[in-house]
Amino acid sequence: MKQTYLILGATSGMAKAIARKLAEQGHDLILAGRSEGETGLLGADLQARSQIQVKTLAFDAGRRDQVSGILEAARTSNDGELPEGVVLAYGVMFPQTETEKDPDRMVETFEINFVSAARILQDFGTAFAGRGRGVIVGISSVAGDRGRGSNYHYGSSKAALTAFLDGMRHRLQGSGVHVCTVLPGFVDTPMTHGILDPNSPLCAKPEQVARDVLKAIRRRRGRIYTLWPWRWIMMIIRHIPEAMFLKTKL
Amino acid sequence: MPSVTMEKSLSGWGGYHPVKCAVAVPASRADLRQLVADASGNPHLLIRGLGRSYGDSAVEPAGTVILQNHLDRIRSFDRTAGLIRCEAGVTLEDIIQVALPHGWFLPTTPGTKFVTLGGAVAADVHGKNHHIDGSFGGWIRSLNLLLADGSECECSPEERPDLFWATIGGMGLTGMILEAALQLRPCSSAYFRVTYRRCRNLEATLRAIEETDGSYTYSVGWIDCLGRGDRLGRSILMLGNDARPEDLPAKLRSQPFHVPRKRRKRVPIYFPDFALNRLTVSAFNRFYYTVHPDREVVVDYDTYFYPLDGIHDWNRIYGRRGFVQYQALFPLATAERGLRRVLETVARFGLASFLAVIKRSGPGNPSPLSYLFDGYTLALDIPNVGPRMLEMSQQLDKILLEEGGRLYLAKDSLMSSETFRGMYPRMEEFLAVKRSVDPENRFTSAQARRVGLIPS
Structure with a gap:
């Protein structure tokens, strides 16, 4: 059935791939992104590919008014109806060498990746529960599974997001709302350039992640790792005894 | 966010002689413009798509290599006329997927569909129907370029034809191809x-x-x-x-x-x-x-x-x-x-x-x-x-x-x-256009220097 999905942070590499997959299945989309030009470009792309309805919203997760107003803005642009689902796909990752020197940047990481996201998820969770139907997909990260010396600023922002999504799924159990925590490992996007080796077998193409996300929506899965080996990799990393973990350089 | 530049070993598809290059991956149009505008940080630039040219056309150890394949949005697709306009990073595979269900196919295609539109234009690729239909460039109706001075310009066989034709087959040396409009060929099956x-x-x-x-x-x-x-x-x-x-x-x-x-x-x-x-x-x-x-x-x-x-x-x-x-x-x-x-x-x-x-x-x-x-x-x-x-x-x-x-x-x-x-007698004609749009030779490649299109 044709439904409308709101995508937050629509121009990120992963969001673009998810948007294209949703469009391929005929869903209409509301794209919310920081750069109007880029959001518009993606909107035209999706319409050229799939002949769906696309609307765009200006959205900057760093602006409080836009964060608290996004639900109403989405409803208005969707002819007064709540969208069927929301995909939260924005986030920032500054190199930790930078955030260690600049604590304001570190705080910005938390504000964007978690604080604004929590507000939005809370709003949509409550509204969807009231309606008795809805899909919430939050893109978190395996970096949140265990704090590591080289990446714990970003990692802790994602750990909080993961816990929030997991908790909300628990709360909304039986309400008809599906909350999905997506835990990607390495993904080859412009955001991760310089940090990851795109040729590594563990580095996913955004299209592979998108495929996994759509499968998770279809099967109403609660938590997914993508690519799947990350589930086992992170299980091992979480279970390394602390004394031994401290000796590693992760 | 501004693009990060990191060092990476690159070669052509042939894998012959990889070299270390500074690589940037722009996430948006704004990032691209910034890379070109920063003439002191990036005195020399080279655009790379999917790296399917065999040799060193898409390799440049002495400049910044810009991976353009994330900028891959289709701008418009006229299903009646078969005209598709895309950003340079769109792949031929993508175009086939979008166009074929509506009865359109590539006017000509090289032996792989894993190439970008920008790369296909820059190399003026050809296919099995060259004896009838000519090469890829003949099917390009217009190009949108980002030039070395930061300006953007539209060119076509009618508008600035010298720049248009120098860019077709010009190996990315005239400027950055942002968008291209391609005339597709009608087909009645796949x-x-x-x-x-x-x-x-x-x-x-x-x-x-x-x-x-x-x-x-x-x-x-x-x-x-x-x-x-x-x-x-x-x-x-x-x-x-x-x-x-x-x-x-x-x-x-x-x-x-x-x-x-x-x-x-x-x-x-x-x-x-x-x-x-x-x-x-x-x-x-x-x-x-x-x-x-x-x-x-x-x-x-x-x-x-x-x-x-x-x-x-x-x-x-x-x-x-x-x-x-x-x-x-x-x-x-x-x-x-x-x-x-x-x-x-x-x-x-x-x-x-x-x-x-x-x-x-x-x-x-x-x-x-x-x-x-x-x-x-x-x-x-x-x-x-x-x-x-x-x-x-x-x-x-x-x-x-x-x-x-x-x-x-x-x-x-x-x-x-x-x-x-000896093989390209019209080289001077190309260089005249290159001088007019890129007098400081900002757009380069290892190959261009080797074959003398850029003084080394």
Whole structure:
């Protein structure tokens, strides 16, 4: 059935791939992104590919008014109806060498990746529960599974997001709302350039992640790792005894 | 966020001679503009798409290599006129997926669909229908460029034609291609009727091509480079025409644009360097020749145009040493002698080549650096065996120069600037345009410096 999905942070590499997959299945989309030009470009792309309805919203997760107003803005642009689902796909990752020197940047990481996201998820969770139907997909990260010396600023922002999504799924159990925590490992996007080796077998193409996300929506899965080996990799990393973990350089 | 620049080892698809380059991955138009605007941070720039040119066209150790393949949005698709306008990072695979269900196909295509639109324009790629339809650039209706001074401009065969044609086949040296509008070709199915025809030697091959080219839109021959004497130049021609729905087997007829998904294979490791040698390749060639008797079949576009796309990382069969591609073009008048001399040289050196392809080319286009003109072209893979390969390629270059032939920039890794100058007499015309839009030579490449398009 044709439904409308709101995508937050629509121009990120992963969001673009998810948007294209949703469009391929005929869903209409509301794209919310920081750069109007880029959001518009993606909107035209999706319409050229799939002949769906696309609307765009200006959205900057760093602006409080836009964060608290996004639900109403989405409803208005969707002819007064709540969208069927929301995909939260924005986030920032500054190199930790930078955030260690600049604590304001570190705080910005938390504000964007978690604080604004929590507000939005809370709003949509409550509204969807009231309606008795809805899909919430939050893109978190395996970096949140265990704090590591080289990446714990970003990692802790994602750990909080993961816990929030997991908790909300628990709360909304039986309400008809599906909350999905997506835990990607390495993904080859412009955001991760310089940090990851795109040729590594563990580095996913955004299209592979998108495929996994759509499968998770279809099967109403609660938590997914993508690519799947990350589930086992992170299980091992979480279970390394602390004394031994401290000796590693992760 | 501004793009991060990091060091990475890059090579062309042939894997020959990788070099360390500073690589930037812009996430947006704004990032791109910023990279170009920052003339002190990035005095030299090179745009790279999917890295499918074989040599060092998309490698530049002395500048910033910009990976443009994330900027891959379709701007518009006119389903009635078959005109599609896209950002340069859109792949040919993408265009097929979007256009084919509406009855449109690429006007011409190289042997892989894993190339970007920008790359296809910059190399002015060609395909099996060159003798009828010309090269890719002839189907471009307009280009949107970001020039070295940071300005953007639209050009077409009517508007700034000099800049337009210098950019077609211009290897990214005139500026950054942001968008291109491509005229597609109507088709009535995703399938092709293909006739296989075996030819016992070069003479028979050329005769058969002359006889058949008028009646087939697509024509290409696989040629056995290790054949000598009587068998020199023996080949299998693969001649194709569009299949109409009524040509298809009954079960495909109801969905003529649908191609069932195939499993893709992958070459998981680099083969050891000794895996390809005269013995293994000549055994392969004999096998290949035997299993392709003369017959007619109906196959989907993937099978006909992109047999190697089904095997990811196929370049690894040449091992870590890599290989070079050698594509020679001879004018009609000297073609038979030139081809014979090339094949004799290759057979004498015994340097194994699986993928040797012969094709009749049609007239060229107005582009000063475009590759093909009326004649015959022969493309070979040569494994990198070191000095012997260099010696052979020098001998081949000499033959080409003597017979009025030329090499293809998108495949070349080795030619000298003297050779290039001898093969591309309209080089000065190109350089005049380059000087007018990029006087400081900001857009460069390792190849451009090697062949003398940029002073080194």
